[in-house]
Amino acid sequence: MTKSRSRKKKKESNDFPKIGVYVCHCGTNIAGSVNIEEVVNYSKTLSNVSIVRDHMYLCSEQGQNLIKDDIQKDGITRVVAACCSPRTHEEIFRKTLNSTDLNKYLYEQVNIRDQCSWPHIKDKENATKKAMTLVKSGVYRAIELEPLEDRKLPVLKSTLVIGGGISGINAALDLARDGYKVYLVEKNPSIGGKMAQLDKTFPTNDCSACILAPMMVDISNNPNVELLTYSEVENVSGHIGNYHIVVRKKQTSVDWNKCNGCGDCSIVCPVKVDNEFNCNMDKRKAIYIQFQQAIPMKAVIDKTKCIKCKLCEKRCQVGAIDITKNDDEYVEFDVGSIIVATGYDLFDPNKKAEYDYDHPNVITSLELERMMCASGPTKGEILRPSDNRTPHTVSFIQCVGSRDEKTNDYCSRICCTYSIKHARLLKEKYPDMDIYIHYIDLRCFGKGYEEYYRMAREKGVKFIRGRISQVDSIGDRLEVSGDDDTLGEQISVIADLVVLAVAMESPKDSKNLANLLNISTDKTGFFKEIHPKLKPVSTDSDGIFIAGACQGPKEIPDAVSQGKAAASAASSLMSKGEIGVEPLFAQVIDEFCAKCRTCESLCTYKAIKYIEDENKIEVDIALCKGCGVCSAACPSSAIKANHFTNSQVRMQILALTGGLK
Amino acid sequence: MKIVLNDTNEELVNKVIQYGGENIYKCFQCGMCASGCPVAGDTDHKIKRTMHQVLLGLDEQILDKKSIWLCTTCFMCLERCPQNAGPTEVIFALRRISAEKGIIPDAQIEVANNIYHLGHAVTVEKGIKLRDKVGAPVLNTAGSDKKHIDEIQRIINLTKSFKLLKIKKDWKPKGDEVIACD
Amino acid sequence: MKLLPATDYALYTGCIIPLRYPDIENSIRETMPLLGANVFDMVGAGCCPPGGAFWSVDEISGLAQSARNLSIAELMNKDLMAVCNGCFCYLKNSNLLLKSNQEKREKVNTILNQIGRKYHGTISVYHLVEILHDQIGIEKIKESTKIKLDGAKAAVHYGCHLLRPSDHLMAENPEKPHKLDALVEALGMESVYYPKKLSCCGAGGGMRGNNPNATLKILEKKLMNIKYSDPDCIVTCCPFCFLQFDLGQKGLRDKGEDFCIPVFYYNQLLGLSMGLPKKRIASISETPRDGFIKKFYGVD
Secondary structure: OOHHHHHHHHHHHHOOOOEEEEEEOOOOOOOOOOOHHHHHHHHHOOOOEEEEEEEOOOOOHHHHHHHHHHHHHHOOOEEEEEEOOHHHHHHHHHHHHHOOOOOOOOEEEEEOHHHHHOOOOOOHHHHHHHHHHHHHHHHHHHHHOOOOOOEEEEOOOEEEEEOOOHHHHHHHHHHHHOOOEEEEEOOOOOOOOHHHHOOEEOOOOEEHHHHHHHHHHHHHHOOOEEEEOOEEEEEEEEEOOEEEEEEEEOOOOEOOOOOOOOOHHHHHOOOEEEOHHHOOOOEEEOEEOOOOOOOOOOOEEOOOOOOOOOHHHHHOOOOOEOOOOOOOEEEEEEEOEEEEOOOOEEOOHHHOHHHOOOOOOEEEHHHHHHHHOOOOOOOOOOOOOOOOOOOOEEEEEEEEOOOOOOOOOOOOOOHHHHHHHHHHHHHHHOOOOEEEEEEOOOOOOOOOHHHHHHHHHHOOOEEEEOOOOEEEEEOOEEEEEEEEOOOOEEEEEEEOEEEEEEOEEOOOOHHHHHHHHOOOEOOOOOEOOOEOOOEOOEOOOOOEEEOHHHOOOOOHHHHHHHHHHHHHHHHHHHOOOEEEEOOOOEEEOHHHOOOOOHHHHHOOOOOEEEEOOOOEEEEOOOOOOOOOHHHHHOOOOOEEEOOOOHHHHHHHHHHHHOOOO | OOOOOOOOOHHHHHHHHHOOOOOHHHOOOOOHHHHOOOOOOOOOOOHHHHHHHHHHOOHHHHHOOOHHHHOOOOOHHHHHOOOOOOHHHHHHHHHHHHHHOOOOOHHHHHHHHHHHHHOOOOOOHHHHHHHHHHOOOOOOOHHHOHHHHHHHHHHHHOOOHHHHOOOOOOOOOOOOOOOOOO | OOOOOOOEEEEEOOOHHHHOOHHHHHHHHHHOHHHOOEEEEOOOOOOOOOHHHHHHHOHHHHHHHHHHHHHHHHHHOOEEEEOOHHHHHHHHHHHHHHHHOHHHHHHHHHHHHOOOOOOOOOOOEEEHHHHHHHHHOHHHHHHHOOOOOOOOEEEEEOOHHHHOOOOOOOOOOOOOOOHHHHHHHHOOOEEOOOOOOOOOOOOOOOHHHHOHHHHHHHHHHHHHHHHOOOOOEEEEOOHHHHHHHHHHHHHHHHOOOOOOOOEEEHHHHHHHHHOOOHHHHOOOOOOOOHHHHHHHHOOO
């Protein structure tokens, strides 16, 4: 767009600036501490304002119709709404404008809830004054608003799903079934995630493997899914609708096209190493298949442990192994959207030295889970690691690394119910076992969970309210010292086995992934959704969605729901093959531009490029976020940020610094 | 005894905050403090109950009883409290409030008077004899000279503690027993 | 670990060491210079003062008395070496608080001005254990000792106010400290495990004076835990804990209980291992330790 055109356009729309101001009560949310009447009366005194109205709920159909009518009948050309946050409601009112002849970017929203009524809840007078000032700044800015048109971007009908746990599997399956191409990247040799390590799942106690494995098989059989296991995302470039992805396939030294998963190689391999899948409670070989139901059922050589004896190579009947292969492979592809489902890590209980995790009989809940599993290190028998005897007394310590300002201050949500599950399963298998659950609050919030808790009580599990202070080794047993809230006394339990209900934490490398994808994490390291209620799987990078425990602690049902929600969000983005993008990007006014390239060097999003052949500065509108850094820095005002032009911002500053008169 | 909880007396909790227990509102009654307390098993000092009583404003149940003076200030509760609510700090605050009401145990009074009159928490004469016996150098700390003790007395005279710890001008130590130090 | 150079210190003895266990004072005065840490007297130093009394009624009064002691070390231009956990805790806490909080510092200096003193905030407070472990180092201690205590089992008691609150006391894992254990093992002894090693001896906060029965009950529990490993002695680095173990065991014996584990302040064993005379450095105790000294040092 050239300068003369933009001037002309502006003049047209400024011929008769008729501004409508709409003040929302939001029930008592705003009206409770902002005097709406005063704000309305004040707004009427502002120049160019021709209509001022207030409404109990402006975002209701009735409220929106009010605005629509004024535009259609009274010829309002600018709309200023003084209500709540644009983050949630700007899109709603823009649509209202769009349903009339008025350009939807001739709308300005002033947030007098988050900035006035909420923070100054006890100071109505000043909250009202602040609201009036903000309305004034909105009106001044509205005068300078320009009509803008959305841009269309093509969208590829393919998705990258990062993480092959239960959430990523569900997202991938839903999209693949709808006909989209899906690349599923998993860092481990097999998909399945943490759920594959579980024995049974609450609240129905069905076997984890039995409900998970069929889905894993579906994934491997679906022609739309390209499974990239033992792989990690190396680089992401591009933008919504068209991302370019580089994936590093770690070298397995096994030709998976030939490998039939017979496992003979593992049998002959002489190198024993800790088996991560069984929480290091037993050994695997240097060449191994991750677990019995692995998908793909293929062998991998652990390069850090292999002694290169070549026994496996000789044994393999299909000639799949070549231990001289060392280099990682790289695959590249393009996708229209990305779903992140990287799951969680467990809290390291060594950080709570008072619980003496060094002791062999102090274990984590996941270690117990592996023991309970028929395919686990003890074949389903519960044995004290120190002497392989069945414990008589078991103490469960809750909130290890959760609800604790020294480690993680959030609640991990699942630990109450999984400990109840463990206690129940132990009671079913060993009815005489003496079981204590030491808790702060029991949060069995899900559907069917309360009943699940009741059944544990009925089986004789003892629930003790009070945090445990420390665990000490006493002979071949453990003294668990704590407090019983109800008794009001200190208690101790002499236990044979202590199970620590360790917290869920964001994966250690999530920060790197966040940087790679340009999405945010919250202070706990989990990926941040745009809105906790209304946009739970969207991120601040359009086209990238999050699902499952990488967004925050959650149990299987919620992780599945989010996987499906993310698939649905990606699908609705991709289905039309194109999307409209807000035109909030920077625009170069070529005739003013001296090609100093200051803007290019400042742009965080690498959206600005100097085109040497044409001696031109160009903005890639798909990459540009409209942050305005370039515009502020340009020495000759040759680059403008749409919707945040210098004159618009100047008017706002004028209004805010000029007082109420 | 049934306790009516209506209209919490916020005066107490506000005072606790003012006197050093500023994080008390973080407490969520998990019981970690009571759980590792060395005293709770053998006395009626129940730190978790005390925290809760402060939050509920049940001042007569705390301040009139001796239990807050039974804390050994071992700081285990403060160290392990998952909410950083600072239970030991709350105990210090309650002791300060209690002392202002004139409630203070004899041991505290005795130690304070020792320090005021002798410069040390314990009697000096016995110490000099012991030093002589083991060939320790001549005592030169506060207790060795009236001029040092005078400095300490002038400091205490200028603070609230003179009144709160019931310092007496004519003081005779009860005995050579060490009753408190830290 | 990189060792910091040991240097000159202002020795703050407190109350119990100079007036009840001057043999411990001798052991510190005579061992530390042999390891390169010279100690100088803080003439006129008073009580720290204790948390159980002054801090428990009025913070400023506690701070002002601490500041007076700190100002003595400031005039000597030397960092302060505390040899008692209680003194360490309250002096270090006061020093940090006065350095960071201007309002309190001004209040305290108004009071100190009346006696012609001023707190400047120019020195640091260290505990003897930190100096031995972090500045002198285990190797130097091993080299300096002549007699190795091979086969002796020690129950190490850190004491509360050395470790907690951990955010401003000694640099240690407050749930798994190792420095005093390492120092004890440097003498050739085995530092044995016992349950609830970090729990309180029961003396502090005014407890010993306020409730003689409860203080002995807490001690009894502590001793029962210590007995779990049947040690030859208890080693501590705090004179008040020392006193509680020493006199407290006598109190329990008077009640007919059987507790008679020898108790040592760390530097007493260090001195004996260096060949220093027992009479000067380890001769005052109600719970007999001659048997231990005879058995492991061959000294009568």
